[in-house]
Amino acid sequence: MVEEMNAEVNEVKHFQRGDVVKGKVTKVEDKQAYVDVGYKTDGIVPISELSSLHVETVSDVLKEGDEIELKVIRINDDEDELVLSKRAVDAERAWAELKEKMDRDDIVEAEVAEVVKGGLVVDLGVRGFIPASLVERYYVEDFSDYKGRTLRMKIIELDEQKNKLILSQKAVLDEEAEAEKRKTLESLEVGQELEGTVQRLTDFGAFVDIGGVDGLVHISELAWHRVEKPSDVVNEGDRVKVKVLKIDREQERISLSIKETQPGPWDQVSDEISVGDVITGTVKRLVSFGAFVEVYPGVEGLVHISQISHRHIGTPHEVLKEGEDVRVKVLDMNPQEQRISLSMKEVEPEQTQRDRQVAESDDDPGMNVTLGDVVGDELRKLK
Numbered sequence: 401m402v403e404e405m406n407a408e409v410n411e412v413k414h415f416q417r418g419d420v421v422k423g424k425v426t427k428v429e430d431k432q433a434y435v436d437v438g439y440k441t442d443g444i445v446p447i448s449e450l451s452s453l454h455v456e457t458v459s460d461v462l463k464e465g466d467e468i469e470l471k472v473i474r475i476n477d478d479e480d481e482l483v484l485s486k487r488a489v490d491a492e493r494a495w496a497e498l499k500e501k502m503d504r505d506d507i508v509e510a511e512v513a514e515v516v517k518g519g520l521v522v523d524l525g526v527r528g529f530i531p532a533s534l535v536e537r538y539y540v541e542d543f544s545d546y547k548g549r550t551l552r553m554k555i556i557e558l559d560e561q562k563n564k565l566i567l568s569q570k571a572v573l574d575e576e577a578e579a580e581k582r583k584t585l586e587s588l589e590v591g592q593e594l595e596g597t598v599q600r601l602t603d604f605g606a607f608v609d610i611g612g613v614d615g616l617v618h619i620s621e622l623a624w625h626r627v628e629k630p631s632d633v634v635n636e637g638d639r640v641k642v643k644v645l646k647i648d649r650e651q652e653r654i655s656l657s658i659k660e661t662q663p664g665p666w667d668q669v670s671d672e673i674s675v676g677d678v679i680t681g682t683v684k685r686l687v688s689f690g691a692f693v694e695v696y697p698g699v700e701g702l703v704h705i706s707q708i709s710h711r712h713i714g715t716p717h718e719v720l721k722e723g724e725d726v727r728v729k730v731l732d733m734n735p736q737e738q739r740i741s742l743s744m745k746e747v748e749p750e751q752t753q754r755d756r757q758v759a760e761s762d763d764d765p766g767m768n769v770t771l772g773d774v775v776g777d778e779l780r781k782l783k
Contacts, residue, residue, distance in 0.1 A: 413438040415472050425466040441480045449485035452527040494525025495560045502555040515543045534568035580612030598638045601630045615654030624665045624698035665698030666735045683724045686716045701740030
């Protein structure tokens with residue numbers, strides 16, 4: 401009997417604080433677990449020593465029968481007490497692995513465990529924190545739906561002594577965006593047509609994302625007609641077709657055009673206007689030799705000064721002003737050379753011309769005597 405007791409005592413393992421041991425979970429309670437590691441009594445794993453993150457109940461992490469590695473953090477042989485930590489073993493291993501990954505600039509993946517003030521928390525064997533500004537490339541107002549998402553991140557700061565691990569998903573996204581930008585820049589060619597997304601509007605045009613790089617559509621390239629402000633033609637988020645006009649790969653500047661992907665007004669005007677048509681147009685410019693009148697969006701024709709009025713005028717300004725709507729007749733068209741000849745005077749009815757002649761004769765009383773007046777006078781003389 402004594403020999404059996406001595407044998408059992410010899411089989412009991414002796415531990416020191418800091419030892420890493422293997423054991424099997426024998427019992428799980430709400431706030432602690434019991435593990436057989438060969439000690440004279442089962443070791444205790446408090447809930448606080450399960451994980452670097454907050455744990456509600458032990459059963460969220462362990463179940464009976466699990467075989468795990470633990471670190472001895474306290475021994476009290478007099479009371480047969482052995483306190484163990486799973487968190488310490490996981491952290492020690494994690495810090496070493498994370499240091500290697502940081503040195504290699506590797507990407508690490510982890511599921512978001514908590515959404516806290518100022519950012520997100522993940523479990524990588526140690527508690528990792530992602531500041532709100534390093535989650536996305538854009539501002540995020542509400543992170544409530546990020547819990548449970550798996551993120552790809554770079555390690556920004558690591559300090560084992562301070563138990564500090566800072567991560568960034570934005571760093572990964574930035575690198576990927578830069579790679580996509582370089583790929584796009586190398587593949588672009590002048591004259592190429594492709595689709596993009598309007599990112600932002602300015603007073604001078606619209607910036608369009610064409611695959612990781614933004615190109616500028618100047619306001620003059622938004623449409624064939626005159627555009628007062630870009631928002632009259634496009635909105636942020638619109639998908640648009642663009643044509644590449646210029647490429648500066650060193651400065652990463654791309655000039656684009658939307659109007660060049662659309663039929664030009666001179667390509668369409670022949671279907672809308674013919675020689676001999678009388679139409680309404682808007683005076684756009686006055687020059688010494690005539691007036692340019694817009695007769696179709698983006699198409700201006702010339703009313704030569706000799707075709708403005710039946711009477712002689714010195715300058716177009718005598719009878720016209722910019723912005724005025726006028727009736728014109730199409731005299732000649734040459735869309736290939738982008739030329740249209742117009743006339744205002746040929747639109748004036750003959751009656752209007754006669755009325756003008758009568759109005760001019762009112763200034764000379766002698767011109768108002770009729771044949772009846774003359775015959776009447778002669779008859780009165782015979783009497």
